[in-house]
Amino acid sequence: MKIRFNRLALQEALSFVAGIIPARAAKPVLQCIKISADEQGVSISGTDLEIGIRHIVSQAQTDRPGSSVVPASKVSAIVRESIDEVLEFEADESELHIRGSDSHFNIYTHDVEQYPDAIEDEGDSDMAVSLSILQQGISQTLFATAKENTKYALHGVLWEISEEYINLVGTDGRRLARKIVELDTPMPENHIGKRLILPVKAVSLVQKIVTEQNSLIGVSYNEKKVTFSCGDVLITSNLVEGNFPRYQDIIPKDNDKMIKVNTDATLSAVKRASLLTTDESRGIKVSIGDGVMVFSSRAPEMGDAQVDMPVDYSGEPLAVGFDPDFILDALKVVKQAQIQIELGKPDRAVLFRCSDTFIYIVMPVEV
Incomplete structure (x- = not known):
């Protein structure tokens, strides 16, 4: 050679x-x-x-x-x-x-x-999707997957295949992100309803592919493996074995308090309110009242922090505790200028409607 x-x-x-x-x-x-x-x-x-x-x-x-x-x-x-x-x-x-x-x-x-040959030529792809749109979908779900392997099926991203789109879902049991990714061409009937769990490492690699603008990525799969083909790159990965939880049961249906907020302003408020948190006192409190949303934290050995943000709200007062990292992770990948926060009882999951195709659910914590 x-x-x-x-x-x-x-x-x-x-x-x-x-x-x-x-x-x-x-x-x-x-x-x-x-x-x-x-x-x-x-x-x-x-x-x-x-x-x-x-x-x-x-x-x-x-x-x-x-x-x-x-x-x-x-x-x-x-x-x-x-x-x-x-x-x-x-x-x-x-x-x-x-x-x-x-x-x-x-x-x-x-x-x-x-040398082991782990590469499988994909032949004809089962689906084609815009690489940039898929990469955005990965960025908006990957952060919510489990970082530990305690439940192996959670250490991956679920793909639910429909005729014209894929549902990407990531969860670690305490939060959940779902993104709808449109396909470039409709799926054949025999593929509709398929569910695949892709390893975090594999979808992270797809996110790193750099190629020409408007490129399509081809995806083919069987019961055990998935293959991605885009430009000069071919990736073959084993699928994650196991059952992904019924995430639909986690999505709140009856949260009746809805607030529209500016994405960047909320991101800034959460960052500032969390500056005095510690490993022992990690949570921040979000209090919603007439025309204002207050982000606060208290650490006995450090001090207090409070950030006020005006909002269009005149309903019943409500206070909820959050892990600030869980909120920041989601807001960092939101592309829209505004999002809608939907709340119910203080101990119920909160839904962040980040766009028509991207929702995020997070469980509250005690503060």
Whole structure:
């Protein structure tokens, strides 16, 4: 194998693929990437056995086809620190030579036959969706997923497939975000009603894809795997096993107190009210009265904070406690200038209607 790479294009591909390579592994070959050159082009691929990535490097010239398996961290570091515009990679049976204008690195390689192939070509995609719209949907649901693996099905994003859209749902049991993502083409009848749970790591990778504006991403799936194809990137991932909770039961139906608020003003008020909170006194209190919403916090060892925000409200006074991080996480990904907050009893879930396609539900806390 002998390839000449544009260094910046290679660095971009390496950065994307190396992100899933484990720092520690039972077998050293799992800490490697595979560099391949054939009639289809030059690609970098990697896997952690749950997810596989193949990234085409378009700015590369193949002088001799072949493959090489090398430690991801070492190759990434060499390419990152290089000052050359072009790097030459030449491999034989046991070594990879990386040459620049003033440098020569010789890396011992691994057996190509021992490298696991986790990439599955998707064939025809089952669905197509705007990459930018899907990435926005991911950003508006991913933050609400569980950070621990106590309930494995919650450590993923639910996809509910309808004829013309997908429901994306993320929850950790204390909050829930749902986003409706429109499809570019209608789904066939045999796919309508399908439910997939995608791992957090897989949808995070989709969020990082950078390509041309107005690009579509193709998605194909079966009972165990899902594959994303967009531009130079192909991602294959196992699906999360288990049952996602009946999230529809969590969405409040009878919250009768509704307040429209400015998104940026509310974000600022929550940030300021939480400045004096501590790990022991983490919550903030939101009190709603005639024409005003008051954000306050109190920490015995720190002090008090209060922020007043005018609102159009003349109903019954109400006070609710929140974890400020749960509110900030949602407000940071809202695109609309205004949102509607829907409240009921103080101990009931509060609904943030962030747009026609994005809702967020959060449970109150004691303060």
